[in-house]
Amino acid sequence: MSKLQSTLILVGSPKGKKSASNNIASYIEEGFNKNEVETEKVFVTRYKKPDKLKELLKKASESELIVIVAPLYFDSIPALTIRFMEEFSIYKKSLPKTQQKLMAVFNCGFPEPYQNDVAIKICENFASQTDMEWIGGIAVGMGPSVETKSLKDAGMPAKNLRKGLDAIIDFLSNNETVPPEAIATASKLSLPLFLVKFIYAHFVNSGWKKRVKDKDIIKKMYDRPYDV
Amino acid sequence: MKALILDGSRSLDGPLNTITNEVTLLLEKNGWEVENFHLLEENIATCVGCFGCWLKTPGECIIKDKGPEIAKKFVQSDLRVYITPITFGGYSYQLKKMIDRLLPTTTPFFKIIKGEIHHVPRYKDEKSNNQIWIGYLPQQDLESANIFKKLTERNNINMNCSNPCVEIFTGDVKDLDLSKISRYIEDEEAFV
Numbered sequence: 001m002s003k004l005q006s007t008l009i010l011v012g013s014p015k016g017k018k019s020a021s022n023n024i025a026s027y028i029e030e031g032f033n034k035n036e037v038e039t040e041k042v043f044v045t046r047y048k049k050p051d052k053l054k055e056l057l058k059k060a061s062e063s064e065l066i067v068i069v070a071p072l073y074f075d076s077i078p079a080l081t082i083r084f085m086e087e088f089s090i091y092k093k094s095l096p097k098t099q100q101k102l103m104a105v106f107n108c109g110f111p112e113p114y115q116n117d118v119a120i121k122i123c124e125n126f127a128s129q130t131d132m133e134w135i136g137g138i139a140v141g142m143g144p145s146v147e148t149k150s151l152k153d154a155g156m157p158a159k160n161l162r163k164g165l166d167a168i169i170d171f172l173s174n175n176e177t178v179p180p181e182a183i184a185t186a187s188k189l190s191l192p193l194f195l196v197k198f199i200y201a202h203f204v205n206s207g208w209k210k211r212v213k214d215k216d217i218i219k220k221m222y223d224r225p226y227d228v
Numbered sequence: 229m230k231a232l233i234l235d236g237s238r239s240l241d242g243p244l245n246t247i248t249n250e251v252t253l254l255l256e257k258n259g260w261e262v263e264n265f266h267l268l269e270e271n272i273a274t275c276v277g278c279f280g281c282w283l284k285t286p287g288e289c290i291i292k293d294k295g296p297e298i299a300k301k302f303v304q305s306d307l308r309v310y311i312t313p314i315t316f317g318g319y320s321y322q323l324k325k326m327i328d329r330l331l332p333t334t335t336p337f338f339k340i341i342k343g344e345i346h347h348v349p350r351y352k353d354e355k356s357n358n359q360i361w362i363g364y365l366p367q368q369d370l371e372s373a374n375i376f377k378k379l380t381e382r383n384n385i386n387m388n389c390s391n392p393c394v395e396i397f398t399g400d401v402k403d404l405d406l407s408k409i410s411r412y413i414e415d416e417e418a419f420v
Contacts, residue, residue, distance in 0.1 A: 014277040071277070075382035076318050079274045079325035086238075086321055110338075110345045118318075118382055121375045126316040128371075200338045200345045208336040212283050222335055224351055225287040226303045 004173050007032055008063035009041040012070025012081035016043045020107050020147040024140070025069040027151035027162070028105075031169035044080045056084065057091040065101045065172060066132070068123060071143060072108035077119050085123075089130045102127040103135035103172075105186075107143035111196035113187050114139060135172070136183040138164065142196060159190040231255050232305035233264040234298070236312035236323025240268070243401040244364055248311050250404050251362065255309075258413050263301060267322040270294040274325050281332035287350055288332055295329040303333060303351050307358045307413075314363040314396070317375025327383075334386070342385060349388040357389040360409060363396045 009029055013019035025041055032039045040059065047056040060066055070081050077085070104123040106116035120137030127134040138161075140146075145157040152162070164186020171178045189196060209218050233252065237244030248264065255262045271293045280290035289296050302308060312323040319327065334347040361380040365372060373396050384392045393412035397404065 014275055019277070073275065073277075073328050074324075074330070075386060076324065076379055078277075079321055079328050082315065082318065082324050083321040086315060089316075112344055115344070115382075118375065118379045121378070122316045122318040125371055125375060129316060197340065197345055201340055205337045208282070211279075214284070217284065217286065220286045221282070221337075222348075222350070223286045224303075225285075226300045226351075228304060228351055 002175055003035075004032075004037045004175055005064045006062070007037055007039045007065040007067060007172075008060055009039055009067045009069060010060070010081070010084070011041065011043045012068055012078055012084075013043075014045055014078055014080060015071075016045050019071065020140075020143040021069045021071055021105075023146050023149070023151055023154075024105055024107065024161070024165075025067075027165060028067060028069070028169065031165060032173060035169065035173035037173050044084055047084070048080070053084070053087060057088055060084075060088055061092060061095055061098075061100075064099070065103065065135075067103045067105065069105045070107075070119070072106050072110075072116050072119055075115070075118055077106075077122060085126050089126070092130050097131060100130075100132045101135050101172075102132040103168075103178075104137040105140065106137065107140035107146070109143050111141045111189065111193060111200055113141035113189060116140070135168075135178050136180065138168075138183055139187040141189050141193075142191075157190050160188045161186050161190070164188075229260055229306040230301075230304065231260040231262045231307040231309060232298075232301050233262060233309040233311065234302075234323060234326055235264060235266045236310070236320040236326075237266070238268065238313060238320060238322060240266070243366075243397070244311060244313060246401045247362060247364060247397060247404065250401075250406060251309060251311070251360075251409065254406055254410060255307075255413065260307065260413075263305075265294075265298055265326075267326050270298070272298070272325055272329065275328035275331060279336065282336040286332075286335075289329060291329075295326070296332075298326060299330055299332055302330060307360065309360045309362065311362045312364070314365050314369075314372050314376045317372045318379055330387075344385070346386055352388065357387065358391065359384065359387065359389045360393045360395070360412060362409075363394075364401075365396060365398045368398055 009025045011025045013021035029039045106119045116139035146154045167182040235248045312319045337348045363376045
Protein backbone atom coordinates (compact mmCIF):
# COMPACT_ATOMS: atom_id res chain seq x y z
CA MET A 1 0.00 0.00 0.00
CA SER A 2 1.29 3.48 -0.85
CA LYS A 3 2.39 5.83 1.90
CA LEU A 4 0.67 9.04 2.88
CA GLN A 5 2.20 11.83 0.81
CA SER A 6 1.48 15.15 2.49
CA THR A 7 -0.12 16.44 5.67
CA LEU A 8 -1.15 19.92 6.66
CA ILE A 9 -1.34 20.40 10.42
CA LEU A 10 -3.45 23.45 11.08
CA VAL A 11 -3.05 24.95 14.55
CA GLY A 12 -6.35 26.68 15.28
CA SER A 13 -5.40 28.26 18.57
CA PRO A 14 -5.50 32.07 18.72
CA LYS A 15 -2.48 31.75 21.06
CA GLY A 16 -0.35 30.40 18.22
CA LYS A 17 2.94 28.85 19.31
CA LYS A 18 2.33 29.18 23.05
CA SER A 19 -0.61 26.85 23.14
CA ALA A 20 -1.57 23.33 24.10
CA SER A 21 -2.75 22.92 20.50
CA ASN A 22 0.74 23.68 19.18
CA ASN A 23 2.30 21.20 21.59
CA ILE A 24 -0.07 18.50 20.35
CA ALA A 25 0.51 19.56 16.73
CA SER A 26 4.30 19.38 17.17
CA TYR A 27 4.03 15.85 18.51
CA ILE A 28 1.91 14.85 15.51
CA GLU A 29 4.38 16.50 13.14
CA GLU A 30 7.37 14.70 14.67
CA GLY A 31 5.51 11.39 14.46
CA PHE A 32 4.77 11.81 10.77
CA ASN A 33 8.30 13.00 10.02
CA LYS A 34 9.70 9.92 11.76
CA ASN A 35 7.61 7.89 9.31
CA GLU A 36 8.98 10.01 6.43
CA VAL A 37 5.64 11.69 5.73
CA GLU A 38 5.99 15.26 4.52
CA THR A 39 4.23 17.74 6.81
CA GLU A 40 3.64 21.44 7.10
CA LYS A 41 2.45 22.98 10.34
CA VAL A 42 0.60 26.28 9.99
CA PHE A 43 -0.94 28.70 12.47
CA VAL A 44 -4.33 30.01 11.46
CA THR A 45 -3.55 33.33 13.22
CA ARG A 46 -0.90 34.05 10.58
CA TYR A 47 -3.43 33.88 7.74
CA LYS A 48 -5.87 36.64 8.70
CA LYS A 49 -5.43 38.93 5.70
CA PRO A 50 -7.41 37.93 2.57
CA ASP A 51 -4.31 37.24 0.42
CA LYS A 52 -2.74 35.18 3.22
CA LEU A 53 -6.00 33.27 3.67
CA LYS A 54 -5.98 32.41 -0.04
CA GLU A 55 -2.46 31.04 0.41
CA LEU A 56 -3.70 28.85 3.27
CA LEU A 57 -6.67 27.60 1.23
CA LYS A 58 -4.29 26.58 -1.57
CA LYS A 59 -2.01 24.75 0.86
CA ALA A 60 -5.00 22.96 2.39
CA SER A 61 -6.39 21.93 -1.00
CA GLU A 62 -3.03 20.40 -1.98
CA SER A 63 -2.67 18.25 1.15
CA GLU A 64 -3.71 14.65 1.23
CA LEU A 65 -4.49 14.88 4.94
CA ILE A 66 -5.54 17.91 6.98
CA VAL A 67 -5.29 17.75 10.75
CA ILE A 68 -7.06 20.54 12.63
CA VAL A 69 -5.67 20.96 16.16
CA ALA A 70 -7.59 23.56 18.15
CA PRO A 71 -8.82 24.54 21.59
CA LEU A 72 -12.48 24.51 22.57
CA TYR A 73 -13.97 28.03 22.66
CA PHE A 74 -17.53 28.31 23.95
CA ASP A 75 -18.23 24.63 23.26
CA SER A 76 -17.12 24.98 19.66
CA ILE A 77 -14.34 25.93 17.29
CA PRO A 78 -12.46 29.26 17.63
CA ALA A 79 -13.80 31.88 15.22
CA LEU A 80 -10.71 32.15 12.99
CA THR A 81 -10.73 28.40 12.37
CA ILE A 82 -14.44 28.56 11.47
CA ARG A 83 -13.54 31.30 8.99
CA PHE A 84 -10.98 28.98 7.38
CA MET A 85 -13.59 26.19 7.18
CA GLU A 86 -16.23 28.46 5.64
CA GLU A 87 -13.80 29.77 3.04
CA PHE A 88 -12.31 26.35 2.31
CA SER A 89 -15.74 24.85 1.58
CA ILE A 90 -16.33 27.61 -1.01
CA TYR A 91 -12.80 27.36 -2.45
CA LYS A 92 -13.01 23.58 -2.80
CA LYS A 93 -16.10 23.81 -4.96
CA SER A 94 -14.04 25.57 -7.64
CA LEU A 95 -11.49 22.73 -7.81
CA PRO A 96 -11.60 19.27 -9.40
CA LYS A 97 -12.47 16.54 -6.90
CA THR A 98 -9.50 15.00 -5.10
CA GLN A 99 -9.08 12.43 -2.36
CA GLN A 100 -8.60 14.27 0.92
CA LYS A 101 -8.83 13.22 4.52
CA LEU A 102 -9.60 15.20 7.66
CA MET A 103 -8.83 14.56 11.30
CA ALA A 104 -9.47 16.87 14.24
CA VAL A 105 -7.95 17.15 17.69
CA PHE A 106 -9.71 19.40 20.21
CA ASN A 107 -8.49 20.23 23.69
CA CYS A 108 -10.52 21.90 26.41
CA GLY A 109 -9.66 23.40 29.77
CA PHE A 110 -12.26 21.21 31.45
CA PRO A 111 -11.49 17.68 32.62
CA GLU A 112 -14.28 15.98 30.66
CA PRO A 113 -12.98 15.10 27.16
CA TYR A 114 -16.57 14.78 25.89
CA GLN A 115 -17.06 18.54 26.23
CA ASN A 116 -15.21 18.65 22.86
CA ASP A 117 -17.79 16.41 21.17
CA VAL A 118 -19.85 19.15 19.47
CA ALA A 119 -16.74 20.77 17.97
CA ILE A 120 -15.71 17.37 16.63
CA LYS A 121 -19.20 16.76 15.17
CA ILE A 122 -18.96 20.12 13.37
CA CYS A 123 -15.62 19.04 11.86
CA GLU A 124 -17.08 15.69 10.80
CA ASN A 125 -19.97 17.50 9.12
CA PHE A 126 -17.48 19.89 7.50
CA ALA A 127 -15.61 16.87 6.09
CA SER A 128 -18.83 15.43 4.73
CA GLN A 129 -19.88 18.72 3.12
CA THR A 130 -16.47 19.25 1.50
CA ASP A 131 -16.05 15.68 0.21
CA MET A 132 -13.28 14.73 2.59
CA GLU A 133 -12.88 11.34 4.21
CA TRP A 134 -13.41 11.68 7.95
CA ILE A 135 -10.69 9.97 9.96
CA GLY A 136 -12.03 10.83 13.41
CA GLY A 137 -11.85 13.36 16.20
CA ILE A 138 -9.70 13.19 19.32
CA ALA A 139 -11.17 14.83 22.41
CA VAL A 140 -8.54 15.98 24.91
CA GLY A 141 -9.60 16.96 28.42
CA MET A 142 -7.33 18.79 30.89
CA GLY A 143 -5.78 20.81 28.06
CA PRO A 144 -3.64 22.91 30.44
CA SER A 145 -1.66 19.77 31.35
CA VAL A 146 0.00 20.00 27.92
CA GLU A 147 0.04 23.80 27.60
CA THR A 148 3.44 24.60 29.05
CA LYS A 149 5.28 21.38 28.24
CA SER A 150 5.84 19.39 25.11
CA LEU A 151 3.68 16.29 24.93
CA LYS A 152 6.78 14.15 25.45
CA ASP A 153 7.56 15.98 28.68
CA ALA A 154 3.98 16.15 29.93
CA GLY A 155 4.35 12.81 31.74
CA MET A 156 1.51 10.66 32.98
CA PRO A 157 -1.41 13.08 32.28
CA ALA A 158 -0.64 12.81 28.53
CA LYS A 159 0.16 9.08 28.49
CA ASN A 160 -3.00 7.94 26.67
CA LEU A 161 -2.88 10.84 24.25
CA ARG A 162 0.68 9.92 23.22
CA LYS A 163 -0.15 6.21 22.96
CA GLY A 164 -3.26 6.86 20.84
CA LEU A 165 -1.52 9.40 18.61
CA ASP A 166 1.46 7.07 18.02
CA ALA A 167 -0.88 4.39 16.74
CA ILE A 168 -3.00 6.80 14.67
CA ILE A 169 0.09 8.34 13.03
CA ASP A 170 1.38 4.89 12.08
CA PHE A 171 -1.96 3.85 10.55
CA LEU A 172 -2.29 7.11 8.64
CA SER A 173 1.32 7.07 7.42
CA ASN A 174 0.68 3.72 5.78
CA ASN A 175 -2.71 4.79 4.41
CA GLU A 176 -4.41 2.23 6.61
CA THR A 177 -7.81 2.60 8.25
CA VAL A 178 -7.56 4.12 11.70
CA PRO A 179 -9.42 1.85 14.13
CA PRO A 180 -11.88 3.63 16.47
CA GLU A 181 -10.00 2.08 19.41
CA ALA A 182 -6.95 4.23 18.63
CA ILE A 183 -9.10 7.38 18.63
CA ALA A 184 -10.71 6.24 21.90
CA THR A 185 -7.31 5.64 23.51
CA ALA A 186 -6.07 9.11 22.53
CA SER A 187 -9.27 10.65 23.92
CA LYS A 188 -9.17 8.81 27.24
CA LEU A 189 -8.01 10.72 30.31
CA SER A 190 -4.92 9.16 31.85
CA LEU A 191 -6.30 9.79 35.34
CA PRO A 192 -9.72 8.78 36.71
CA LEU A 193 -12.28 11.45 35.81
CA PHE A 194 -13.76 11.63 39.32
CA LEU A 195 -10.32 12.43 40.71
CA VAL A 196 -9.62 15.14 38.13
CA LYS A 197 -13.05 16.72 38.75
CA PHE A 198 -12.35 16.74 42.49
CA ILE A 199 -8.98 18.43 41.87
CA TYR A 200 -10.60 21.02 39.58
CA ALA A 201 -13.41 21.80 42.00
CA HIS A 202 -11.11 22.18 45.00
CA PHE A 203 -7.58 23.07 43.95
CA VAL A 204 -7.35 24.48 40.42
CA ASN A 205 -9.05 27.78 41.31
CA SER A 206 -6.09 28.85 43.42
CA GLY A 207 -3.90 28.29 40.34
CA TRP A 208 -5.70 31.10 38.54
CA LYS A 209 -4.91 33.48 41.40
CA LYS A 210 -1.23 32.52 41.18
CA ARG A 211 -1.21 33.54 37.50
CA VAL A 212 -2.20 37.12 38.33
CA LYS A 213 0.86 39.37 38.11
CA ASP A 214 -0.63 42.45 39.83
CA LYS A 215 -1.62 41.13 43.24
CA ASP A 216 -4.23 43.91 43.73
CA ILE A 217 -6.19 42.27 40.90
CA ILE A 218 -6.75 39.08 42.91
CA LYS A 219 -9.43 40.85 45.00
CA LYS A 220 -11.13 41.98 41.79
CA MET A 221 -11.34 38.67 39.97
CA TYR A 222 -15.10 38.39 40.63
CA ASP A 223 -15.76 42.07 39.82
CA ARG A 224 -18.75 43.05 37.68
CA PRO A 225 -17.61 46.14 35.78
CA TYR A 226 -20.98 46.59 34.03
CA ASP A 227 -24.06 47.72 35.98
CA VAL A 228 -27.01 45.36 35.67
CA MET B 229 -37.20 45.58 28.67
CA LYS B 230 -34.13 45.40 26.48
CA ALA B 231 -33.48 42.87 23.76
CA LEU B 232 -30.12 42.48 22.04
CA ILE B 233 -29.96 40.88 18.60
CA LEU B 234 -26.61 39.54 17.39
CA ASP B 235 -26.96 38.91 13.67
CA GLY B 236 -24.23 36.66 12.30
CA SER B 237 -25.26 36.69 8.66
CA ARG B 238 -22.59 36.81 5.96
CA SER B 239 -24.26 39.42 3.76
CA LEU B 240 -26.34 42.57 4.00
CA ASP B 241 -29.41 41.06 2.37
CA GLY B 242 -30.94 37.60 1.92
CA PRO B 243 -32.97 35.30 4.14
CA LEU B 244 -31.11 36.12 7.37
CA ASN B 245 -31.88 39.77 6.85
CA THR B 246 -35.59 38.95 6.49
CA ILE B 247 -35.50 36.86 9.69
CA THR B 248 -33.76 39.64 11.63
CA ASN B 249 -36.29 42.24 10.45
CA GLU B 250 -39.28 40.06 11.27
CA VAL B 251 -37.98 39.16 14.74
CA THR B 252 -37.17 42.82 15.44
CA LEU B 253 -40.73 43.82 14.48
CA LEU B 254 -42.22 41.07 16.63
CA LEU B 255 -40.21 42.14 19.66
CA GLU B 256 -41.01 45.83 19.15
CA LYS B 257 -44.71 45.03 18.77
CA ASN B 258 -44.50 43.29 22.15
CA GLY B 259 -42.96 46.32 23.80
CA TRP B 260 -39.28 45.40 23.74
CA GLU B 261 -36.58 47.97 23.21
CA VAL B 262 -34.46 46.28 20.54
CA GLU B 263 -30.84 46.88 19.66
CA ASN B 264 -29.55 45.04 16.63
CA PHE B 265 -25.92 44.45 15.66
CA HIS B 266 -25.18 43.17 12.20
CA LEU B 267 -21.79 41.76 13.15
CA LEU B 268 -20.42 41.76 9.60
CA GLU B 269 -20.44 45.56 9.70
CA GLU B 270 -18.83 45.94 13.13
CA ASN B 271 -15.16 46.25 13.93
CA ILE B 272 -14.73 43.17 16.11
CA ALA B 273 -11.40 41.35 16.33
CA THR B 274 -11.23 37.67 17.13
CA CYS B 275 -10.38 36.65 20.70
CA VAL B 276 -6.63 36.19 21.12
CA GLY B 277 -6.95 33.87 24.12
CA CYS B 278 -4.76 36.06 26.34
CA PHE B 279 -6.97 35.75 29.47
CA GLY B 280 -6.47 39.49 30.07
CA CYS B 281 -10.22 39.70 30.83
CA TRP B 282 -9.65 37.33 33.75
CA LEU B 283 -6.16 38.19 34.96
CA LYS B 284 -5.52 41.88 34.10
CA THR B 285 -8.83 43.74 33.81
CA PRO B 286 -11.37 41.29 35.27
CA GLY B 287 -14.65 41.41 33.40
CA GLU B 288 -13.39 43.56 30.52
CA CYS B 289 -11.62 42.61 27.33
CA ILE B 290 -8.30 44.33 26.72
CA ILE B 291 -9.00 44.71 22.98
CA LYS B 292 -10.55 48.14 22.49
CA ASP B 293 -12.88 47.68 19.54
CA LYS B 294 -16.66 47.16 19.35
CA GLY B 295 -16.39 43.89 21.30
CA PRO B 296 -16.49 45.35 24.87
CA GLU B 297 -19.43 47.61 23.99
CA ILE B 298 -21.47 44.67 22.72
CA ALA B 299 -20.40 42.53 25.70
CA LYS B 300 -21.70 45.29 28.01
CA LYS B 301 -25.04 45.38 26.18
CA PHE B 302 -25.13 41.57 26.34
CA VAL B 303 -24.83 41.76 30.13
CA GLN B 304 -27.41 44.53 30.45
CA SER B 305 -30.08 43.06 28.15
CA ASP B 306 -33.09 41.09 29.37
CA LEU B 307 -33.17 38.96 26.25
CA ARG B 308 -30.42 37.93 23.82
CA VAL B 309 -31.28 36.80 20.31
CA TYR B 310 -28.65 35.08 18.16
CA ILE B 311 -29.28 34.75 14.44
CA THR B 312 -26.91 32.74 12.24
CA PRO B 313 -26.62 30.70 9.09
CA ILE B 314 -25.99 27.15 10.31
CA THR B 315 -22.42 26.44 9.31
CA PHE B 316 -21.60 22.71 9.34
CA GLY B 317 -23.92 22.58 12.37
CA GLY B 318 -22.26 25.47 14.18
CA TYR B 319 -22.47 29.25 14.12
CA SER B 320 -21.08 31.43 11.36
CA TYR B 321 -17.67 33.04 11.74
CA GLN B 322 -19.42 36.41 12.13
CA LEU B 323 -21.46 35.29 15.15
CA LYS B 324 -18.70 33.15 16.64
CA LYS B 325 -16.16 36.00 16.63
CA MET B 326 -18.49 37.92 18.99
CA ILE B 327 -19.42 34.92 21.13
CA ASP B 328 -15.72 34.20 21.71
CA ARG B 329 -15.38 37.81 22.90
CA LEU B 330 -17.96 37.18 25.65
CA LEU B 331 -15.32 35.41 27.73
CA PRO B 332 -15.14 38.38 30.17
CA THR B 333 -18.74 37.60 31.23
CA THR B 334 -17.46 34.47 32.95
CA THR B 335 -14.78 34.14 35.61
CA PRO B 336 -11.78 31.82 35.29
CA PHE B 337 -12.92 29.84 38.33
CA PHE B 338 -14.45 26.41 38.07
CA LYS B 339 -17.48 24.84 39.68
CA ILE B 340 -19.60 21.77 39.08
CA ILE B 341 -22.77 22.56 37.11
CA LYS B 342 -25.07 19.67 36.16
CA GLY B 343 -22.34 17.22 37.10
CA GLU B 344 -19.72 18.83 34.83
CA ILE B 345 -16.94 21.32 35.42
CA HIS B 346 -17.76 24.79 34.07
CA HIS B 347 -16.66 28.37 34.63
CA VAL B 348 -18.42 30.39 37.34
CA PRO B 349 -20.60 33.02 35.58
CA ARG B 350 -19.79 36.64 36.39
CA TYR B 351 -23.36 37.96 36.09
CA LYS B 352 -27.00 37.11 36.58
CA ASP B 353 -28.82 34.17 37.97
CA GLU B 354 -30.05 31.64 35.44
CA LYS B 355 -33.76 32.53 35.83
CA SER B 356 -33.18 36.00 34.41
CA ASN B 357 -31.05 34.78 31.51
CA ASN B 358 -33.27 34.57 28.44
CA GLN B 359 -31.89 33.51 25.07
CA ILE B 360 -33.32 32.79 21.62
CA TRP B 361 -31.13 30.93 19.12
CA ILE B 362 -32.21 31.16 15.50
CA GLY B 363 -30.45 29.11 12.83
CA TYR B 364 -31.02 29.20 9.10
CA LEU B 365 -30.49 26.39 6.60
CA PRO B 366 -30.97 26.90 2.83
CA GLN B 367 -32.40 23.36 2.63
CA GLN B 368 -33.35 20.53 4.99
CA ASP B 369 -30.26 19.11 6.66
CA LEU B 370 -31.03 16.98 9.70
CA GLU B 371 -27.40 16.39 10.66
CA SER B 372 -26.58 20.12 10.73
CA ALA B 373 -29.83 20.92 12.56
CA ASN B 374 -29.11 18.33 15.27
CA ILE B 375 -25.56 19.57 15.80
CA PHE B 376 -26.86 23.15 16.02
CA LYS B 377 -29.39 22.17 18.69
CA LYS B 378 -26.73 20.32 20.65
CA LEU B 379 -24.38 23.31 20.44
CA THR B 380 -27.04 25.67 21.79
CA GLU B 381 -27.70 23.20 24.62
CA ARG B 382 -24.02 23.25 25.56
CA ASN B 383 -23.85 27.06 25.28
CA ASN B 384 -26.91 27.45 27.48
CA ILE B 385 -25.13 25.55 30.25
CA ASN B 386 -22.02 27.72 29.92
CA MET B 387 -24.07 30.91 29.57
CA ASN B 388 -26.16 30.01 32.62
CA CYS B 389 -29.48 29.95 30.75
CA SER B 390 -32.05 27.37 31.85
CA ASN B 391 -34.98 28.47 29.67
CA PRO B 392 -33.85 29.00 26.08
CA CYS B 393 -35.74 28.98 22.80
CA VAL B 394 -34.23 27.37 19.68
CA GLU B 395 -35.75 27.80 16.24
CA ILE B 396 -34.46 26.69 12.84
CA PHE B 397 -35.81 28.17 9.61
CA THR B 398 -35.27 26.42 6.29
CA GLY B 399 -35.51 27.48 2.66
CA ASP B 400 -37.90 30.22 1.68
CA VAL B 401 -38.50 32.77 4.43
CA LYS B 402 -41.35 34.68 2.77
CA ASP B 403 -44.02 33.46 5.17
CA LEU B 404 -42.01 33.09 8.32
CA ASP B 405 -43.74 31.19 11.12
CA LEU B 406 -42.72 33.05 14.26
CA SER B 407 -45.28 31.40 16.53
CA LYS B 408 -42.70 29.51 18.60
CA ILE B 409 -40.70 32.68 19.24
CA SER B 410 -43.89 34.61 19.87
CA ARG B 411 -45.01 32.13 22.55
CA TYR B 412 -41.57 32.27 24.15
CA ILE B 413 -41.61 36.06 24.34
CA GLU B 414 -45.09 36.02 25.86
CA ASP B 415 -44.03 33.42 28.43
CA GLU B 416 -40.96 35.43 29.28
CA GLU B 417 -43.06 38.57 29.72
CA ALA B 418 -45.35 36.73 32.12
CA PHE B 419 -42.29 35.51 34.01
CA VAL B 420 -40.68 38.94 34.23
